[in-house]
Amino acid sequence: MAKSIQEWWPELLDLGILDDNVRNVGPYEEAFDYAEEFQKHDLEEVKSDIEDVMTDSQDWWPADYGHYGPLFIRMAWHSAGTYRTADGRAGAAGGLQRLPPESSWPDNVNLDKARRLLQPVKQKYGPTLSWGDLIVLAGNVALESMGFETFGFAGGREDEFKSNEAVTWGPEEDWETTSPERFEDGKVGNLKDPLANTVMGLIYVNPEGPYGEPDVEGSAANIREEFSRMAMNDEETVALIAGGHTFGKVHGADDPDENVGPEPEDAPIDLQGLGWENEFGEGKGPDAITSGIEGPWNDSPIQWDMAYIDNLLNHDWTSVKGPGGAWQWEPVGDIEEAPEPHGDDTEEPMMLTTDVALKHDDDFRAVLERFQENPDEFQEAFAKAWYKLIHRDMGPPERLLGPEVPEETFVWQDPLPDADYEFIGDAEAEELTDAVLDTDLTVSQLAKTAWASASTYRDSDKRGGANGARIRLEPQRSWEVNEPEGLETVLETLEGVQAEFNSSRDDDVRVSLADLIVLGGNAAVEQAAAEAGYDVDVPFEPGRTDATAEQTDEESFEHLEPKADAFRNYLGEGDWDDLYESLEERMVDKAELLNLSVPELTVLVGGMRALGATYQDTDRGVLTEQPGALTNDFFQNVLTMDYEWEAVDEDERLFEGYDRDTGELEWEATRFDLVFGSNARLRATADVYGADDGEEKFVEDFVDAWTKVMQNDRFDLE
Incomplete structure (x- = not known):
């Protein structure tokens, strides 16, 4: 029997599990x-x-x-x-x-x-x-x-x-x-x-x-x-x-x-x-x-x-x-x-x-x-x-x-409270967006907080996600990947915006912190797109409520903690004893749990780098001179031959990129970044977004993929 590609190269990163997220292999029509x-x-x-x-x-x-x-x-x-x-x-x-x-x-x-x-x-x-x-x-x-x-x-x-x-x-x-x-x-x-x-x-x-x-x-x-x-x-x-x-x-x-x-x-x-x-x-x-x-x-x-x-x-x-x-x-x-x-x-x-x-x-x-x-x-x-x-x-x-x-209902079902108020509409969302952008919070802070909240979702058992705002509760607020001290600052600021808005209303309209966290992330994406010269509206659907500690099974939520996160370029401690052999495998595994396709994985990693939304705000993987602007610089600099990459640690998790002409150090990156240049299929996808005329498509596709992650757990919208 002829060998498959995976059999010829057993160490090749297998992206096939992401394909099932975009194709219907069954006999039933989409309707x-x-x-x-x-x-x-x-x-x-x-x-x-x-x-x-x-x-x-x-x-x-x-x-x-x-x-x-x-x-x-x-x-x-x-x-x-x-x-x-x-x-x-x-x-x-x-x-x-x-x-x-x-x-x-x-x-x-x-x-x-x-x-x-x-x-x-x-x-x-x-x-x-x-x-x-x-x-x-x-x-x-x-x-x-x-x-x-x-x-x-x-x-x-x-x-x-x-x-x-x-x-x-x-x-x-x-x-x-x-x-x-x-x-x-x-x-x-x-x-x-x-x-x-x-x-x-x-x-x-x-x-x-x-x-x-x-x-x-x-x-x-x-x-x-x-x-x-x-x-x-x-x-x-x-x-x-x-x-x-x-x-x-x-x-x-x-x-x-x-x-x-x-x-x-x-x-x-x-x-x-x-x-x-x-x-x-x-x-x-x-x-x-x-x-x-x-x-x-x-x-x-x-x-x-x-x-x-x-x-x-x-x-x-x-x-x-x-x-x-x-x-x-x-x-x-x-x-x-x-x-x-x-x-x-x-x-x-x-x-x-x-x-x-x-x-x-x-x-x-x-x-x-x-x-x-x-x-x-x-x-x-x-x-x-x-x-x-x-x-x-x-x-x-x-x-x-x-x-x-x-x-x-039981705590293992991750219940949410019913809202005893009216949800915000378009006008209120615009007002709150302005209020969030008027704070001292940066694009990176807003994007990372929204991502940290929404990306806990697992399509495998429909747990996690932004609904409930459990990021403000244990154990999520103490996870290392969420940078607890910085997260506390963001949450306190957003809670202030929430309190001021809710107390100023003379009607029954209120905003939950869960909705406000997502709205803040959307505002960051819109502002970053504007910095790159694109006018976009990130779709927002209100309706999330805030869970209580009593509605949260703290012990079982520990299993949702990322050991590494490619999207925020968080490498973790790197000494895990489990069955995943590489950081890249962890990236693909997480993308599958988020119900992402290969293009969605690619565009989200590149977009998060453009937003500067990295763990501890490091420059690793932020391959652009204008972080906070939603440009396609990440892809262009990963794909170019202008730089030569060298590993700086024995595990080959961290790399430095040197200018081939001058020999000067220009960039730092991780395996999560360089895999988009080394893996043939990821590189083929990155080519599309890294083209000179590919930036607009990159922005549009990033907004779509971002919205998908923000709404993965919105079963009330289905």
Whole structure:
């Protein structure tokens, strides 16, 4: 097979993940409005259709206990459970479980059958019910059909039709392996960012225990780290595991290595997208092989009750090798047996190492014991934790659709207050712009503050952004990249403008600090454009409100802090232990999270340099004699052969540019700057903006890209 460009030059900066931000790779027209179409459904009818499938066992894949509910719970869990807080990527949005690599993960064995069972429902509703929503809703319906009261359901997950190549799953080259490079210290624990799973191809931890050994202490440590990386505390972690394992069983009738065929993406064409063909016995029903571990957790596998917690706490357990050759745990002494899923006999319950680990960890056990004494508390905790699990990647409450969206909102949803005032109009915006420009704040200060506020946005999980003005709250106001002392000066000045404006009104019109920060950044861009000889109006849409500290999950917002920022030329400390190998990769990763294209990335970096909006106001990358004017000097000076560049540090992060004729030092720059001259694709884009007649286009495109970043989180405008 012919090599790709990336295979010929593995170190080449891959910009491909930005292309998906500007092209529609799916079959739907741009005018198709999924949210509008989803809202037309009778959700009860959809749920009824799912339940009909769930209780109609098929010969080609028989249901355990005559009910597919446990299988559908696992499917929904494994779809949503890939979410991680470090970069907000993965999760149920997009229905990515039906695409590689998730479709063929070892941890998702036989979930291809679960999705195929739902094919009639998907076929009935077509594009108006996405796979992302259907998979999650099926999990909720499964719980409800087995006696559990869920907390709610929200639709709105639009399907992807291409694998998300922006997600880094780990450094390993083989499935179900764990490389030392996955961890900061080379050992189990301390996963490198942005990872949240300890084993390649598994959702969380190895159910047998770390490295496939029944180590309960190590397993508990892994569980705590992994679930914390998907924003779950100890109570939520225990509730999710105990609630999920109340239902169903695991499958390991025999050794999977000897009996199970290739995953869907490597399976023969005649299997039509199904994989893991099983040669043991009939290959299904009692002969099914999934994890390689065999048995139910309790005697009532399709009923919500306390049986899992009672079994775990009331019995002693010992580790054994099961029929599938995997480590599992059997009870010591007598225990209530469970019905066989496909026969009239009974079988003994089992536990996973990850289950027994909960019992042997003091903090996890305390939660289990509390739940055992208070079943209603367990029910509520699992309901809320499950709701969080399946909705964590959907962003703020206003994006949630359907009649089952709960009235209650949670701090993890980054709620915003409703405005009890009228928003400013064009006249007031012009008045405030003049007031901001009359202060002592510079173009650089205004632009950096607006950027710092808006650029926290992550399109992966719709978190961050300017709405809420959380830049004035912890932790953002103390982030090094935001230059806390300088930021304090800007915020105090803008708060003064805000107070004077609001107190002077004799009507209900008020301005939020969130709106004023963006308006100030827009004013800076307009003034810089005027300095370069261009009259531009930067679009402004009022409507932002100011969040409170109580509405802000300070701990989870820490994950939004940039370790480096190409746009402000902030290099950070440079000793991070994560999976990004270069500053340039960090730049592309951040651009993808901001939903930017290659031209938008290019024009924003060049524009921020022209504005002089650099970290600590350094001259690094400000390749112009007139900073504060929106010229295309940055591109012209990066592209020209007038200068020779030399690295000034061993890591080649900083460079000096010398005039080839005189030998004099003219400029300082970073890798964030010079990559626009060294990378062929970025240089091709920079050529357009650096042309003698390219400045006007540069200004226009910068305004468009700037506005996009300022409005990324304005879901009320969609």
